[in-house]
Amino acid sequence: MGKKLLIAFLFVIVGCKGVSQEDKDLAQKEEVYPITKTEAEWRAELTDMEFYVLRKASTENAFTSDLLDNKEKGTYVCAACATPLFRSENKFNSGTGWPSFDQEIEGNIAYDVDYKIGYPRTEEHCATCGGHLGHVFNDGPRNTTGKRHCINGVALDFIPDGNP
Template sequence: MKKLIPMLTIFFLISCNSSAQKKEDQQKETFEITKTEAEWKAELTDKEYYVLREAGTERPFSSPLNKNYEKGVYHCAACDTPLFKSEHKFDSGTGWPSFDREIEGNVAYGTDTKIGYTRDEEHCATCGGHLGHVFNDGPKETTGKRHCINGVALKFVPSEE
């Protein structure tokens, strides 16, 4: 009996690989632009692939776009979809480009639980590339949102003024 209880406990823990985890893998969204992983790898740099396709995070303060204050639009580095306007960018002090709002309809949202708690993940609505996360600690005088975006996921297009 003493051996049976630990064995049942181990069996129970192993069998906790729920069908919800399997469903999550099966519920991949479809996007207007879809490519194989080999095609993405051929088109993106290693850092872009890591962030956009593997939902990685670049080191804080490593992107030149973090301190970019030029007028223009920030596009998806993978598919060129316009995502954020420079007029909505602010210095959050976090080390990543931050915006108080997105270009409506061009950013999609999901849930990220990879680090042990739930965060609102952002990705490009056209190609599905991982951009970053959105938090409720942005400027109170505007939206109160902080779209914390990996600079490597963005391509800056200056305005033609």
């Protein structure tokens, strides 16, 4: 009985995350993006689902995006601010139910760490407006970058090549 109690106690101690040493200024620091709007302004400009995903960092249901099976050539842009994010030649079918890309348009995506499901994931944001796009994983095509940018389709608009 004593061994079990000791092991349980050790798990509790190891599992506790102390916050006394954290830098409170860093924890409260909020990123400032070139396009900044109030929540009311974003709500007025975006659909309910776009707002839910882009501004509240939610996830659309798998296999629901109109862009999932899009095979046209063009550019995928942020649905909130039209910043170019991905090119069609970098899109691939990951089988996950969300549009997936093996590389982004450099400089137009910002990254952060997300612990929402209990372990760290690399979260992607539009570098211009801060809109939540999805996450990037290291299980993409090995013959290219090895990355899988798993993106909410509702966070994107598609501009076919040849259209301004």
